[in-house]
Amino acid sequence: MQHRAGLRFLCVAAMCGDGANDCGALKAAHVGISLSEAESSVASPFTSQEANISCAPQVIQEGRAALVTSFGVFQMMLCYSLTEFTSVIILYGIDSNLSSFQFLFIDICLILNFAATFGRTRAHTRLAQQPPRTSLLSFVPICSMALFMLLAAGAQTFSFHYIQTFDWFVPFQYDPSVGGIAAFTPSYENYAVFCTSMFQYVTMAVTFSKGKPYRRPIWTNRVFLACLVGMTGACAYLTLSPAQWLAGEMELAMPPRMDGRLMCLYVAAVTFLLCYFVQCCLVEVLLEQLATRWGNAAKPRRNQLENGVQNHAFIMQAQ
Known part of the structure; x- marks a missing residue:
């Protein structure tokens, strides 16, 4: 042993x-x-x-589900920090930033709820033949996170530039006289980037919550599903028609017409569909097959090492 x-x-x-x-x-x-x-x-x-x-199959099922859940939470938290970093970098280009309450809404209302309920999905009832990957630094997880970040950064950049094409748009002008740590000036650019990024946190929670073959489907986790539905509704409310006092607290410069607000919803919906398609079809099918082929090519070496260890153990027992 x-x-x-x-x-x-x-x-x-x-x-x-x-x-x-x-x-x-x-x-x-x-x-x-x-x-x-x-x-x-x-x-x-x-x-x-x-x-x-x-009980042995159940122990294996629970262990695999715990491993996949840990990887999913890590991927979600890493992409969350990079998505927020992308929003800040885009707004830094015009000497702007996210407001304090916008940061608070992302960190507390969105990420904290998702992280607390993400792992409540139970293990799948059937034992899969293929074990899950045991390394976060392998080819498939890194490609999954990289592709998601490319789509997220592209969506935020598109919203940032597209909102400037409306006739009611007024560009943000940085005023050095209003400087200071607590100073913040609402802008349409901030609205576009923030409202687009809100939905991306919901998207990453769904994308990285892997179900079959190691965990049950996402809808079996009712608490997590309720958080997804509730937070999606809250994001849509903030994007389309928030109360005046709430928009003031969030320091959102609401577009005067509905076309600019609906633009953020359209971008969010397209981003969700693209991310889900890439994860389900490209990553879990195509990239998994490529990684499996590369792994099979390395099997002769692993078998040689295992046979060597077994022969050594047999010789030691004979002595």
Whole structure:
């Protein structure tokens, strides 16, 4: 068992035992399941309520779901920070920025709710044949985040420039005399970038909440689904027709006509469809197949190393 556990990336060593003479193996394995509630339960992280190995598939399902959830939360939080950074960089180009309440709405109302409910999706009822990826720095996760950020940055840049084409648009002019830490001047550019980016946080929560084959569908997580629907409605309300006092608190320069407001909704809808299509079709199908082919090409080397370790273990036992 120690040799198996020492193979690192070659395999994951699991052990089921009743504690008679296998406490050492239960402790050395990556995953140990005790079939008895006696002393062996101390040596293993899991204890079966029934004296059989029927719980092993469930342990694997929960472990895979936890791994995929951790990766999804990491991807969402990384893209959240980069999306907000993109908004700030675009507005810095005209010496503007997001207001304090806009930052607060993104961080507290959107991201905090999504991060708190993202992991409540339960494991899938069936055990998938192919295990999930075990590295965030592999080809597929990096491409997934990079493609999302390209679409998000492109959508914000498009909204920033497109709102300047309306006849009612008044460009933002930085006034040095109103400078200071607490100073902020609402602008149409700020409205376009902020309202477009709001929906992108909802998009990333849906995009990176991977379901089948390791987790159940997103609609089974009712709390998370309620947050998605509620926050989408709140974003649409802020974009189209917020109360005057709320627009003042958020420091939004509302466009005088509905065409500029609907433009942000159209851009958000197109961005969502593109991101979802890229994630479901391009990343999870095409890129996964390419990564699987590259992984199969590396199997002969892994098999050679595993056979070498097994031969070494056999020689040590013979001595």
